[in-house]
Amino acid sequence: MTDNASSIQRLCLDQLSLERGQRRLFSDLTETLSSGEAISLTGANGAGKTSLLRAIAGLLTPASGQVRFEGPDGALDAETARAEGLHLLAHLDGLKTSRTAGEELDFWARWLGGTGQIDQAVEAFNLKPLLALDVRKLSAGQRRRLALARLLAAPRPLWLLDEPMAPLDTSTRRKLAEVMQAHLHDGGMILAAVHDPLPFPTRSLHVGAAA
Amino acid sequence: MSASGRPMNALFRREMSLAFGRGGGPLLACGFYAGVAVLLPLAEGPDPARLAAVAPGAAFATLALASLLSLERLFERDYEDGALDLLSLGTPGLTVVAAVKCFAQWLATGAPLAVAAPLVAIALGAAPTLAPLIFLASLLAGLGFSFIGGIGAALSLGTRRGGVLVAVIVLPLFTPLVVFGAGAVDAFANGLEWAPALALLGAYCLGACALAPFAMSAACRNAMG
Secondary structure, three states: OOOOOOOOOEEEEEEEEEEEOEEEEEEEEEEEEOOEEEEEEEEEOOHOOOOOOHOOOOOOOOEEEEEEEEEEEOEEHHHHHHOOOOOOOOOOOOOOOOOOOHHHHHHHHHHHOOOOOOHHHHHHHOOOOOOEEHHHHHHHHHHHHHHHHHHHOOOOEEEEEOOOOOOOOHHHHHHHHHHHHHHHHHOOOEEEOOOOOOOOOEEEEOOOOOO | OOOOHHHHHHHHHHHHHHHOOOOOHHHHHHHHHHHHHHHHHHOOOOOOOHHHHHHHHHHHHHHHHHOOOOOOOOHHHHHOOOOHHHHHOOOOHHHHHHHHHHHHHHHHHHHHHHHHHHHHHHOOOOOHHHHHHHHHHHHHHHHHHHHHHHHHHHHHHOOOOOHHHHHHHHHHHHHHHHHHHHHHHHHHOOOOHHHHHHHHHHHHHHHHHHHHHHHHHHHHHHHHH
């Protein structure tokens, strides 16, 4: 992980409350995620796991409280921290069905600031045979692998993952677990919304009306 | 190349490939343009003198309508498939995304229409000497159509029947472009001073290019939240 002054080393949620429409999802959530740590985000369907990830990514404005990012020298500007240090893997993967997997991976790697780590990402998720295919021809699991490859193709410290394991087969799940552990080992941070526990020890954070 | 140059370049190439890809957007706009140009003599009557008189004005009004066609999808595709969320997480930011998208829209739709515009005007009976000015004015107007139209496209994100909403929002803002564009050509045709109208057209376009990306970025953020 690059240790420059603008890289995120800690994510702080301060008494965060989120609303969707008129409905309060949760109130006063306080949590800290530091370099090298992973948190499994649990909660019932509709409890607000995805909304929490979107709020951290700056796509949803909190009803109250705040999301703060800290670097080695203290607080970071939230906008810069998000633009340079954060990956969001959501249900909607943003892949264009009319373009090839290779074109899409290349574009997103460049857009998110990757510099030549694409080969490594292709190898990790065994994408070589898929690169020439149109995205529309990929299965759900293959698309997810392509989306996951962005995490490696453009190294960023904070990974926000929304049910990353869901459509994957057993061997890819194992591979993803390895990749995630390697990321933590390098000082990265992972916040993953999950229903089944991740295959390595993490802290757990429960969101819902009671939290 | 600057730090954000590479991502912007990549985005530009993606936008161009999407515009020229399967959608056939530029061809569709030109086809629509040609279609209206064919209908006009049928509706107006074949009298050459009458047609020649309305040719520049009709060419510009039709150009404005043809520019609307692919605007609706400018942000909508990326909004629907989650790409807009991820685009907001790149170093250059959403304002740059909006500017690059509109610029690509101009090259992909505005430029082909600007090539078609003199042909349409001449087919309607305008003097061939007008062709260079019609091309230039259409090209400039197209830049304004893209950037101003982008505001409408961003504002209509997440609504049903967004295309109609885009038209209602942006057509009033298109008026200066049509007035100055057709005005410059008309002045030239009648041997009057045409440069001021073209300068006003350019000024309006540059203003749109400078300000519209901020409005688009704010509208996109609003739709995503």
